[in-house]
Amino acid sequence: xxxxxxxxxxxxxxxxxxxxxxxxxxxxxxxxxxxxxxxxxxxxxxxxxxxxxxxxxxxxxxxxxxxxxxxxxxxxxxxxxxxxxxxxxxxxxxxxxxxxxxxxxxxxxxxxxxxxxxxxxxxxxxxxxxxxxxxxxxxxxxxxxxxxxxxxxxxxxxxxxxxxxxxxxxxxxxxxxxxxxxxxxxxxxxxxxxxxxxxxxxxxxxxxxxxxxxxxxxxxxxxxxxxxxxxxxxxxxxxxxxxxxxxxxxxxx
Amino acid sequence: xxxxxxxxxxxxxxxxxxxxxxxxxxxxxxxxxxxxxxxxxxxxxxxxxxxxxxxxxxxxxxxxxxxxxxxxxxxxxxxxxxxxxxxxxxxxxxxxxxxxxxxxxxxxxxxxxxxxxxxxxxxxxxxxxxxxxxxxxxxxxxxxxxxxxxxxxxxxxxxxxxxxxxxxxxxxxxxxxxxxxxxxxxxxxxxxxxxxxxxxxxxxxxxxxxxxxxxxxxxxxxxxxxxxxxxxxxxxxxxxxxxxxxxxxxxxxxxxxxxxxxxxxxxxxxxxxxxxxxxxxxxxxxxxxxxxxxxxxxxxxxxxxxxxxxxxxxxxxxxxxxxxxxx
Amino acid sequence: xxxxxxxxxxxxxxxxxxxxxxxxxxxxxxxxxxxxxxxxxxxxxxxxxxxxxxxxxxxxxxxxxxxxxxxxxxxxxxxxxxxxxxxxxxxxxxxxxxxxxxxxxxxxxxxxxxxxxxxxxxxxxxxxxxxxxxxxxxxxxxxxxxxxxxxxxxxxxxxxxxxxxxxxxxxxxxxxxxxxxxxxxxxxxxxxxxxxxxxxxxxxxxxxxxxxxxxxxxxxxxxxxxxxxxxxxxxxxxxxxxxxxxxxxxxxxxxxxxxxxxxxxxxxxxxxxxxxxxxxxxxxxxxxx
Numbered sequence: 126x127x128x129x130x131x132x133x134x135x136x137x138x139x140x141x142x143x144x145x146x147x148x149x150x151x152x153x154x155x156x157x158x159x160x161x162x163x164x165x166x167x168x169x170x171x172x173x174x175x176x177x178x179x180x181x182x183x184x185x186x187x188x189x190x191x192x193x194x195x196x197x198x199x200x201x202x203x204x205x206x207x208x209x210x211x212x213x214x215x216x217x218x219x220x221x222x223x224x225x226x227x228x229x230x231x232x233x234x235x236x237x238x239x240x241x242x243x244x245x246x247x248x249x250x251x252x253x254x255x256x257x258x259x260x261x262x263x264x265x266x267x268x269x270x271x272x273x274x275x276x277x278x279x280x281x282x283x284x285x286x287x288x289x290x291x292x293x294x295x296x297x298x299x300x301x302x303x304x305x306x307x308x309x310x311x312x313x314x315x316x317x318x319x320x321x322x323x324x325x326x327x328x329x330x331x332x333x334x335x336x337x338x339x340x341x342x343x344x345x346x347x348x349x350x351x352x353x354x355x356x357x358x359x360x361x362x363x364x365x366x367x368x369x370x371x372x373x374x375x376x377x378x
Numbered sequence: 379x380x381x382x383x384x385x386x387x388x389x390x391x392x393x394x395x396x397x398x399x400x401x402x403x404x405x406x407x408x409x410x411x412x413x414x415x416x417x418x419x420x421x422x423x424x425x426x427x428x429x430x431x432x433x434x435x436x437x438x439x440x441x442x443x444x445x446x447x448x449x450x451x452x453x454x455x456x457x458x459x460x461x462x463x464x465x466x467x468x469x470x471x472x473x474x475x476x477x478x479x480x481x482x483x484x485x486x487x488x489x490x491x492x493x494x495x496x497x498x499x500x501x502x503x504x505x506x507x508x509x510x511x512x513x514x515x516x517x518x519x520x521x522x523x524x525x526x527x528x529x530x531x532x533x534x535x536x537x538x539x540x541x542x543x544x545x546x547x548x549x550x551x552x553x554x555x556x557x558x559x560x561x562x563x564x565x566x567x568x569x570x571x572x573x574x575x576x577x578x579x580x581x582x583x584x585x586x587x588x589x590x591x592x593x594x595x596x597x598x599x600x601x602x603x604x605x606x607x608x609x610x611x612x613x614x615x616x617x618x619x620x621x622x623x624x625x626x627x628x629x630x631x632x633x634x635x636x637x638x639x640x641x642x643x644x645x646x647x648x649x650x651x652x653x654x655x656x657x658x659x660x661x662x663x664x665x666x667x668x669x670x671x672x673x674x675x676x677x678x679x680x681x682x683x684x685x686x687x688x689x690x691x692x693x694x695x696x697x698x699x700x701x702x703x704x705x
Numbered sequence: 706x707x708x709x710x711x712x713x714x715x716x717x718x719x720x721x722x723x724x725x726x727x728x729x730x731x732x733x734x735x736x737x738x739x740x741x742x743x744x745x746x747x748x749x750x751x752x753x754x755x756x757x758x759x760x761x762x763x764x765x766x767x768x769x770x771x772x773x774x775x776x777x778x779x780x781x782x783x784x785x786x787x788x789x790x791x792x793x794x795x796x797x798x799x800x801x802x803x804x805x806x807x808x809x810x811x812x813x814x815x816x817x818x819x820x821x822x823x824x825x826x827x828x829x830x831x832x833x834x835x836x837x838x839x840x841x842x843x844x845x846x847x848x849x850x851x852x853x854x855x856x857x858x859x860x861x862x863x864x865x866x867x868x869x870x871x872x873x874x875x876x877x878x879x880x881x882x883x884x885x886x887x888x889x890x891x892x893x894x895x896x897x898x899x900x901x902x903x904x905x906x907x908x909x910x911x912x913x914x915x916x917x918x919x920x921x922x923x924x925x926x927x928x929x930x931x932x933x934x935x936x937x938x939x940x941x942x943x944x945x946x947x948x949x950x951x952x953x954x955x956x957x958x959x960x961x962x963x964x965x966x967x968x969x970x971x972x973x974x975x976x977x978x979x980x981x982x983x984x985x986x987x988x989x990x991x992x993x994x
Contacts, residue, residue: 173595176599178595178598178599192598192601192602192603193601195599195601196599196600196601197601199599200599201595201596201599202596203593203595203596203599205593205595207456207591207592207593207596208591208592209456209590209591209592209593210456210591210641210646210647210648211642211646212591212645212646212647213645216645216647217591217592220588220589220591220592220600221600223585223588223589223600223601223602224600224601226585230584230585230649256646269592272592276600401919401921402919402921402922403919403921403922403924403925405925421924421925421926421927422924422925424924424950424951424954425920425921425924425925425951428949428950428951428954429920429921429924429951430921479940479942480939480940482940484940485940541939541940541941542937542938542939543937543938543939543940543941543944544937544941545883545884545937545941545942545943545944546939546940546941548943549941549942549943552942560885560920560946560949562949562950562951563950564950676916676917678917
């Protein structure tokens, strides 16, 4: 399997403290990986270091690429959802085509097609010409996801993409990620909602204090022992006709 | 948008022509224009070629430079309040120009004047970026701008006060308020090289500024090299503001007013705003310079006064609109 | 009959002579009493008038501006006097019995001196030839040197008349100073220019009161001579206008240019030197038409 994301011994230090501690990971096409862990586990730092946005030790295949090649290989949706100006939704999404545009910066037919596909996927057709910063937080999140989709890279990485969305939108978005993975791309998303992670991700990677403590199918990762040790949580987990059901029950702190 | 650029170009052309035809000399339109094009031996040719033409050209150069620099700074800092005058770059450039003139450096070699202005403007921009940080929050930006303007203005007064020339002290009005009166083609040649250099550099920033709409992280991940972008921005801004200020004094608010007005007309796209602001800046400065000659013609009204009368109310309005940030 | 009248006439004549003699004696005594013995001048123009009119030892101090060759016609002569900077404390310590000041000398300094009981004589700015005469006579009055003043005025008048007699044609000239200022009526520079036989284009162009003359108007007026001031050391934007290509072109095209100097500054008989200085230029221009 050719890895679309290959991390080897990746470490990030803040001062002397390791925020990411010797993490190795390989993600191939068809995988939708959920990166989970409590606050401060190092999820964001891991993703940013993998993309070359943060100084690190160890290796990342994406970070090893030159800047413009990186952008064609991996799309990144950061946690801070900035849209500085009142640009049209369509134009925001079209920003995802930046790495593919020629010198002149004009959108070609294939760029427009990619934008249209992204709009359709995220059901933003009626928002096309509205200024992006006049939308609600949840709507803006969908626009930014569409932007990452429009980039049409083999690898898509997102930091808390569904935070702040309503339940239906959350499910729809995770389904979109699942479909993209099924089409042969790789998706890595960091999530706090363990239930959605269990239902929609093919694989979970659990981080605790910078170390990858578990990596595998949701059922194998979300064991009661791990939940207690890493999340200080007791939860209900079972497989049903509608798929895995996961519900946190009690905090063990 | 598709109509905006041709409209602005037309505006520049029309105002340029008007600027050539307005002045105290009571000569008709056709006579003025023929004196400009053909050297008919009358003093009017001298007036047209050596007084009116340089003035109109400089208005275009200064306006384009300040408009474009304002749009670029706002795009980079993601803040509509960023503009060369407000954030102290113009004052820093004026300081350099005064130093070059008073130390005799300007007389030593031709481009010494705009280059010294560029140097001090560069210091001003770097200081501002160091103070304001990568995401220029309004409050920090304005405070940094006040500090830098105050420092540059004080040093400028000092240099002028130390001059043995009795007229030097009152020059501060020109440097802080700006004026295009009685310029010559020499000033045009002085300002042009660094201005063109700066314009070309700023023009390359379009894609990066667009991507910065999504924030620095996302822009970097889209393949934009932020350090190179910042460096280009700093040098280009210092270059155009330095050249413009060296010959016309510190003219403020152009970089604030023009992008603000044009932003809704270009769909808020920073890349489009760059070019629109260049033309818009030329339109604004040409119009203001014409106004200066029509209102109180015998009182030597400074260009900066008109710009401040237009720009300061807008500045207040913008502060009011963004006051939630301060809360 | 004649014998009876003659003694009465000779008696009244003797009375008149006696009265006249008494009046003269009183007048002389009055003059001798009024003439100040220790005079300090704190204004450039009063400095020069005082230096020209004062009796030996009467003038004690002149202002530092009198030493500036650029502004003072008598910079060498000024070196023989104590130099002051116009400060009240400094002047007071000199114990003068008269201080000479100009209308625009710092009000605070003048008032301070008056409060200290020192008489201050204030002289107006001179803006005409008649003003020069008046200033000389007023200075004579203040210094108790009326006779010397009257002689100076007479000399001034005859020399002025001689200079004006030789004018045949009045060439057009422009006065252009820093910041683009020109001089109109009621200015000394204008009076010097016209006394030298020129016509001031500021008047014909409609700038009778002087002030800022637009460069365009100057260019269109195409004067035959352009008269500018000497640049000060250091640079200033105000003086840069002298380097403007239009001025350069006018200097080249016009038959002549001249530069104003210290003689143009104050309304003293030295203005005659300024007028004399312009004479060669005017004669040259007269010859070309």
